[in-house]
Amino acid sequence: MMLLTMLLAVAVFILLAFFRATLLSWLLAVMVIVPVVAIQARLSDTALQAIYLLLFLLLAIFGVPVLRRKLVSGIVLKVFRKILPAISSTEQEAIDAGTVWWDGELFSGHPNWEKMLAYPKCGLSDEEQRFVDNEVEELCAMLDDWDITHNLADLPADVWQYIRERGFFGLIIPKEYGGLEFSAQAHSAVIAKIASRSGSAAVTVMVPNWLGPAELLLHYGTEEQKEKYLHRLARGQEVPCFALTGPFAGSDAGAIPDYGIVCKGEFAGRKDVPGIRLNWEKRYITLAPKATLLGLAFKLYDPDGLLGSEVNRGITLALIPTDTQGVAIGRRHFPMNSAFLNGPTEGRDVFIPLEYIIGGVERIGQGWRMLMECLAAGRSISLPASSVGGMKMAARTSGAYCRVRRQFNMPIGQFEGVEEALARIGAHTYMTDAARSFTALALDMGEKPSVVSAIIKYHSTERGRIVVNEAMDVHGGKGISLGPDNYLGRSYQQTPIGITVEGANILTRTLMIFGQGAIRSHPYVLKEVAATREVDPDKAQHLFDDALFGHIGFALSNAARSFVFGLTGGRGIPVPRDVVCRRYYQQMPRFSSAFALSADLAMAVLGGSLKRREKISARLGDVLSLLYLCSATMKRFADDGRPASDLPLVHWAMQDALYKMQQALSGVIQNFPNIFVRAMLRVLIFPLGKRLMPPSDKLGHEVAALLMQPGEVRDRLTYGMYIPDDEQQAIGALEAALLSTLECEPLQAQLHAARREGKLKAMEELQRIFEARDIGLVTADQALLLERDYALRRKVIMVDDFASEELGVRQS
């Protein structure tokens, strides 16, 4: 009887936690359950009286808000104030920058799918679509990536002119300034399409629309600055660049040694002009060698108090015409055989007037925050779009190549080993593209989601790296031999660029995604931190009490939900009307609760040291990121009208991500530096062990088959990439060869059989085709088809060769 009561009591507590019951409900439950258990335990009268007294005290302390704030949350607030790790001003500005979007839902342990599915459908306006179909298509047709990267080490003059004149540098600039004022979705589509043709051209278009002077001016520029520069930038009359990084400040960009001293100087023939004397040394600056307008980040000091009493004025941004006296620019770095312009810039005692500060003197010292805000927007679009452009190209060409290329008398894509690679290529491309447009949607909804921008930057470039690596493997020597007919080699070489820029990936994964997310996207932590900073003691106590008890309820609820869903595998969770994906909609909340629980425990137990525990932080970030990618995949599938033919891609991507979530959480538990928490998490999150499996071989086979088959799935997967219809070009020939291979397959089988039976004697394939025609085995038209098929396959299979001189080899 006693055991039954205890079990019932535990069940009631789990239910209270599960449904996030109010504090009052908890108190009532304790008031009823504890006496019942005590009576059943036949305790002495004195013990019972002591328990009643304790319960009364508990009721008074927790049930009367004034007492609770004094005796519980007030004391915790004091402890919090002491132990809260110091947050540097740059970290604080990064945390404050941007907004919380779907990441907040994923942190809640209870994502609202109806809300996500009700977000507008991703798409372009008619005007934007026309631009993609015409101007972008034409630009792509003009691009010859081999010529650009090997011969010219730059875009040809007519391409530069086309880009500038057709407004490619003004994608984000409003129409009132002569720009195209495109949505984030369209901006992303433009970059993705160009990237599927030429990485160098994509970067050239990308940078002015990304973290460039235009974005900064639009948000923070004075009216005069906007009028002066935005028209010119939109028309491509200015080539902008932005310089933050230097030799001694890379990832730790807040530590830039570049400085400016407020002073008076001579400028444009005027004396005693209030301004800044600048010294900087920057490197890796994209477009710098050709830039006419240099955005510069530096630390400003005012030792003579010309602007006020504060000497150290903080990171400040200025816009400097590159013909200003003392600006040194023009030499080039050579990033992985890319031809986009990139190089160092230097300035020694360069005098600029105060009007050059972006946003004017009011914006002095706000540079870091300005960069963080703009970074979130740009990082959400440019690198994801360029990665996805490359992935689509790799997916489409790999599928076709694996069908056309035969070894051991079979298309190589039918070998199980190659199928595995194709499955990863297809499913990662599907999921990353979903996340790309989901994130662009956030921007179009007016969000600036900083945590999401880090997630998408990291995962799009990492998955891009996986896909291009796999594509290289399945292409064998064809991928390795560079030349005009190699569509993969440059993409492969340039992959580390996306990995490194905009927050190098190791840092992004280990420090930024969860590091920022834990504070930024968590429903209570930021409120608690804000309460500790509140100066009015009464207000601070109220705020903190609300946040603390909200947080406790949240944590208990996540513990209960993790445990219950761990037992059921998420079964029973109500899901949106989606018959085929309902299990995913159930598994994601399970992991969302488990993630929120682990995140809370990690913060509570490890406190400030979590910052240094990058491996734990990274794994928690992985779970959050994978939940985000899975959400985007569900949204894409729903937006596309849930086509059944896409299901192998959806299933593979989702099952892979869910399995990886399980492994990441398991890694957190296994490495948690506290044995008690380790044991507790294991029971609460995996009460029945780790039961999810990676996608099956059969599913991988289905995905690979879809990639090798022309049709709607392959077209949807690679929608938006540039496909030349010219058979003289490598990808054009490959497309034609795929169709021709399939068309000629029955004829090839006929020829093969005839050869085995000794009816065809010629040693060479072409000769055999003629022989077959001559003996009436195939008609003249069929022979022509076979002949064309042979020529196309040969074009696809052959690689470029060069005379030594063409490769620039010097004779010794």
Ligand SMILES: Cc1cc2nc3c(=O)[nH]c(=O)nc-3n(C[C@H](O)[C@H](O)[C@H](O)COP(=O)(O)OP(=O)(O)OC[C@H]3O[C@@H](n4cnc5c(N)ncnc54)[C@H](O)[C@@H]3O)c2cc1C
């Ligand atoms: C082609 C190219 C174009 C660029 N364009 C521009 C531009 O236009 N403007 C501009 O200002 N900058 C630009 N950059 C600079 C770019 O943003 C930096 O390269 C980047 O910030 C990394 O700095 P770093 O190369 O000095 O690497 P480092 O900072 O030296 O990092 C080296 C490694 O250490 C890791 N790391 C560093 N700190 C941590 C940490 N706390 N935890 C875990 N890992 C860590 C990094 O992830 C990285 O893997 C460009 C760079 C390249 C290569």
